[in-house]
Amino acid sequence: MKRQEMNQDGEFSPELEDLLGRMPRVKAPAWFATKTLARMRSEREKVWGWFGLPRWAVFGVGVAVLAVGLLRWESHQNVRVSDAEVFAALNALVEDEKESRWWAGL
Amino acid sequence: MSEDAENSIDVALMVRIGAEDEDAFRELIERHQDRIYGTVARMIGGAGPDAEDLAQQIFLRVWRAAPKWQPKAKVTTWMMTITRNLVFSFSESRARRREESGESIDPETGETFLTSKAGVTKRNPQEELSGKELVREVERACAQLPKNQRMVVHLRQQEEMEYEEIAEVMGMSVLAVKSLIFRARETLKIKLSGYFRASN
Numbered sequence: 210m211k212r213q214e215m216n217q218d219g220e221f222s223p224e225l226e227d228l229l230g231r232m233p234r235v236k237a238p239a240w241f242a243t244k245t246l247a248r249m250r251s252e253r254e255k256v257w258g259w260f261g262l263p264r265w266a267v268f269g270v271g272v273a274v275l276a277v278g279l280l281r282w283e284s285h286q287n288v289r290v291s292d293a294e295v296f297a298a299l300n301a302l303v304e305d306e307k308e309s310r311w312w313a314g315l
Numbered sequence: 316m317s318e319d320a321e322n323s324i325d326v327a328l329m330v331r332i333g334a335e336d337e338d339a340f341r342e343l344i345e346r347h348q349d350r351i352y353g354t355v356a357r358m359i360g361g362a363g364p365d366a367e368d369l370a371q372q373i374f375l376r377v378w379r380a381a382p383k384w385q386p387k388a389k390v391t392t393w394m395m396t397i398t399r400n401l402v403f404s405f406s407e408s409r410a411r412r413r414e415e416s417g418e419s420i421d422p423e424t425g426e427t428f429l430t431s432k433a434g435v436t437k438r439n440p441q442e443e444l445s446g447k448e449l450v451r452e453v454e455r456a457c458a459q460l461p462k463n464q465r466m467v468v469h470l471r472q473q474e475e476m477e478y479e480e481i482a483e484v485m486g487m488s489v490l491a492v493k494s495l496i497f498r499a500r501e502t503l504k505i506k507l508s509g510y511f512r513a514s515n
Contacts, residue, residue: 231450
């Protein structure tokens with residue numbers, strides 16, 4: 210039987226220290242660096258959206274534009290025009306019509 | 316090349332990586348991939364897809380952290396700290412998953428059995444072992460150590476790191492590291508007692 214020495218103080222012998230040091234080192238698989246770089250690039254693409262801006266920024270700008278549009282749309286819906294203003298506008302059209310006919314020699 | 320010179324190269328690479336230099340990132344990976352992958356594999360019980368995924372995650376963290384990275388410690392020490400954090404949280408989540416699925420948990424360490432204990436316990440110690448077989452037995456015994464002890468033994472024996480560096484990686488005092496190594500040796504002494512003879 211192959212036996213190794215062990216010191217009385219509980220420390221392993223130099224032989225065992227040597228065995229611990231000789232445990233085979235596991236090497237990284239082939240193409241590890243290439244695969245890691247590819248993964249880094251794909252993760253970076255996930256984070257970055259259009260125009261070189263982060264996705265969250267693009268999304269935020271989109272939401273802001275929609276919100277402003279909606280508010281403006283609603284403010285147009287609430288416009289109230291008095292009857293007098295409508296009649297004044299119609300009269301102006303009639304005046305325009307008269308003027309056009311005069312210029313046309315009718 | 317001296318450790319300081321090696322670290323200077325790593326620092327220069329980190330600065331370039333901070334500026335999103337992919338060539339520098341590739342160089343850093345190629346310089347440290349065996350060390351990182353080897354440590355991960357040793358810690359999670361062997362090489363394979365999990366080890367590759369974790370090792371890649373470590374390098375991705377390096378890439379993400381590079382723009383704000385400051386050379387407070389050696390690059391290898393910093394990378395080993397990232398390795399420890401990721402590997403420990405992986406081991407814990409795996410232990411939880413296995414506990415939930417009813418797999419056996421080591422009562423002493425609170426961990427699952429990473430490798431078969433049969434390799435050490437069932438083998439007849441009286442038989443002649445070649446050097447390679449003996450190394451394999453030591454390897455199996457190391458794989459059964461609690462994760463803290465396994466990590467410090469690996470960093471000390473395989474990576475040949477100083478106690479101060481190991482303490483930084485593990486986030487503990489030098490004294491605590493020495494104590495962990497002593498306890499690991501005691502555990503290995505018991506596990507491998509059949510192959511070693513006490514000298515009186």
